[in-house]
Amino acid sequence: STLLDLEYLVKEGNEYHVGLRFLQLGEYARERKDAYRVVEPKIEQLAEDTSERAQFIVEEHGQGVYIYRSTGENAVHTPNSGVGKRNAIHATSAGKAILSEYDEECLDRILEHSDLEALTENTITDEDELRTELGEIRERGYSTNMEENINGIRAVGVPVTHTDGSVIGALSISGPVHRMKGEWFEEEIPDLLLGTTSELELNIAYS
Secondary structure, three states: OHHHHOOOEEEEOOEEEEOOHHHHHHHHHHHOOHHHHHHHHHHHHHHHHHOOEEEEEEEEOOEEEEEEEEEOOOOOOOOOOOOOOEEOHHHOHHHHHHHHOOOHHHHHHHHHOOOOOOOOOOOOOOHHHHHHHHHHHHHHOOEEEEOOOOOOEEEEEEEEEOOOOOEEEEEEEEEEOOOOOHHHHHHHHHHHHHHHHHHHHHHHHHO
């Protein structure tokens, strides 16, 4: 009744539904950090350049949260990937890219509360194996998702950081296995993401 009085809910017959006032709160949550606003045009450009799906994800309460998403001409639409949706951070390329930049204390805290659920047969569910991969991601600068979140979908992710090294989030590009392979997947997309991230980090630093 209080939420209805405050116009956060609407009543339709005998049912209550989320009201549009929450939309204002959602926009505030997404736009409250200047860095987030700088990301949006880069996501649009990545989707256009690759014709695949591009997204920007941040970590909150040990989960990945979609902040921006754009779909290119050939992008595959997948469930649970809309803005505001949460995902298992250990099973996505963007999530692993973020985790790779965390110090041991922060990583320990997140993994302590994660069951490393298997979403597909390729999901990394062993903590030691995950930590090993995070070290490899840290060295090469980008992560991959080899059908670990959704069967048939691969992705490449790159962390976005402040000049002080703190993590802002991660960019990623995802697409179907039959396209995400070979030089395109192993070299061209990582290079595109790394270049875009470098520009983005400069924009954030001087915005």
